[in-house]
Amino acid sequence: MATTDAETATTLLRNIKNVFRARFSWWIKRGSGIIFDWLHRVDTGGGIAVRDLEIASANRDKGIAYDPCPWSTLRESLGLIALRAEGFTFVDIGCGKGKVLLSAMVLPFSRIVGVEFSSYLTKVAERNVASVRLITRRCPHVQVICSDAVQYQIPEEPIIFFFANPFRYEIMEVVLDNIVRSYLKKPRPIFMMFYATSSIIPQISEFLSRKSGGRALLRGSSLLGLRSINIFELPQDQEHLH
Ligand SMILES: C[S@@+](CC[C@H](N)C(=O)[O-])C[C@H]1O[C@@H](n2cnc3c(N)ncnc32)[C@H](O)[C@@H]1O
Secondary structure (H helix, E strand, O other), X not given: OOOOHXXXXXXXXXXXXXXXXHHHHHHHHHHHHHHHHXXXXXXXXXXXXXXXXXXXXXXXXXXXXXXXOOOOHHHHHHHHOOOOOOOOXXXXXXXXXXXXXXXXXXXXXXXXXXXXXXXXXXXXXXXXHHHOOOOOOOOOOEEEEEOOHHHOOOOOOOEEEEEEOOEOHHHHHHHHHHHHHHXXXXXXXXXXXXXXXXXXXXXXXXXXXXXOOOOOEEEEEEEEOOEEEEEEEEOOOHHHOO
16 A cells, blocks of 8 residues: 555654654653652652662562652553552552552542562652642552562452562562462452563463463553553453453
8 A cells, every 4th residue: 555645754753753752751751750749749759879778678689779650650551441449459569759659649549558678768658648749639548568579468358559660570470479379369359550561571471370270361551651561450250251
């Protein structure tokens, strides 16, 4: 089929936009992060020296450094599969300074939990949750737990887990094993969102499917800006299997 001038121009524009995005995304992210912090009177910036993190865990070297997600990440991830916050506990595994927790607070989750193994980052997240201004809080129950994710006790309620590339696959497997075991003991809806984790999605997918006896479903995959989002579901019962 012949390509029209309009199509050529559109493709060219898209390519220019992508190159611009890739080149300047770091600066755009940093700039909007600074404005966000100033506006909401919080501290969510990255780039913290490892010696300041106060991590006691033996898994310290298997963790990925704190890097905040854009504010819209959670809302866009939920929108991707038309998932509503009502009736769910939201858990951010590796919550850092709590940027994603802040974005969860404007949604009507039953409760919100952040798990973080750096006691320095945990303290900052607690401060941010307490002091953030100019947001409409729709979930008042927010808790930040200082713990290695592998030791985190999975709550027995419907949960949406959020993983923003927190650690290497070997740690991921231990945490996912805990989640699937808890699900098999007490089946209830569990969603797992993996952001910026594309390189280990095949391993995650295979592991979840095998451990859950084929019950885990990939519900959505997309790009949010330059980063990937993949969402898996462990459905409450067979009727949820499509
Ligand atoms: C990429 S950041 C995630 C940022 C965060 N979700 C946000 O608000 O945007 C990864 C975080 O996981 C934490 N982390 C790494 N390994 C961990 C582990 N084993 N247990 C708990 N937290 C961990 C790091 O300290 C870091 O804060």
